[in-house]
Amino acid sequence: MKNLLIIFVMLFSQMSLQVSAQAITEGKEYQVIRAQGDKEDLVQVYEFFSYACGHCYEFQPLIESWAESPPKGVQFNQMPAIFNERMIPLAKLFFSLEEMQLLDSVHHQVYEAIHEKRLNLLTEKKILNWAKKNESIKFNQFEKVYQSFSVDSKIKKAMQLTRSYRIPGTPYVTVKGKYITGPSMVLRPEGGGVDVVRFVATLNTLIEKD
Incomplete structure (x- = not known):
């Protein structure tokens, strides 16, 4: 890289x-x-x-x-x-980090966790467990944001754009x-x-x- x-x-x-x-x-x-x-x-x-x-x-x-x-x-x-429901948990992770203004510090950590450390972060449970151990993330806040209306709204927009732009x-x-x-x-x-x-x-x- x-x-x-x-x-x-x-x-x-x-x-x-x-x-x-x-x-x-x-x-x-x-x-x-x-x-x-x-x-x-x-x-x-x-x-x-x-x-x-x-x-x-x-x-x-x-x-x-x-x-x-x-x-x-x-x-x-x-x-x-977002092409299917299986892609929603990781998309919610991105939007949660965005809401918490943590993309600059954690965005690449997610990529590295998956592609360098070979961690499975495909489910909500595994994502929450990973976030809980991450010193850059305030877990109590993250957990609330991850389940928030704001993040759900962004998920709907991502799904709509994926379809309408024919990605x-x-x-x-x-x-x-x-x-x-x-x-x-x-x-x-x-x-x-x-x-x-x-x-x-x-x-x-x-x-x-x-």
């Missing part, structure tokens, strides 16, 4: 050259998911992810580096994709509620994973696209 972040930072300065040199193509680097996008003051960019997704874990350094300084007028949002898997990124792209759509021709510069160029081009 650290190597990917280093590559991203080194190549970011080349992005504008890549955009001018190569046009992105519908059906290749991106898809149109709705004929009419969302009408909002800020351009909404959503990363749809799942803590249980290994590719999402690998994708975090890239998308978070981009999100540190997005183009002007852009709001970046992380959104758990096919994770990780994917939507722009304006109209376009979708993702690391699996912008791979290096020679293999070896996502083309970092090309992905960022695609994302920024979609932000400017009508």
Whole structure:
């Protein structure tokens, strides 16, 4: 992950050259998911992810580096994709951390617990047990927030967006509620994973696209 972040930072300065040199193509680097996008003051960019997704874990350094300084007028949002009821417990974990303003300190701990320590956090019981042992989390508050109306409302929104944006898997990124792209759509021709510069160029081009 650290190597990917280093590559991203080194190549970011080349992005504008890549955009001018190569046009992105519908059906290749991106898809149109709705004929009419969302009408909002800020351009909404959503990363749809799942803590249980290994590719999402690998994708975090890239998308978070981009999100540190997005183009002007852009709001970046992380959104758990919910395809079925089994995905709700981990989505509630994310929204609980968001409500408690703990994402900066605990978001990556969740990924590491699942993908490095190989912990099973797929059920509410296992999540609560993990949170109780985590020194960064005030458990009594977390338990209440996890079961709160606010978190349940965010779950409903996540389910609605997953459906209406036709999210096919994770990780994917939507722009304006109209376009979708993702690391699996912008791979290096020679293999070896996502083309970092090309992905960022695609994302920024979609932000400017009508």
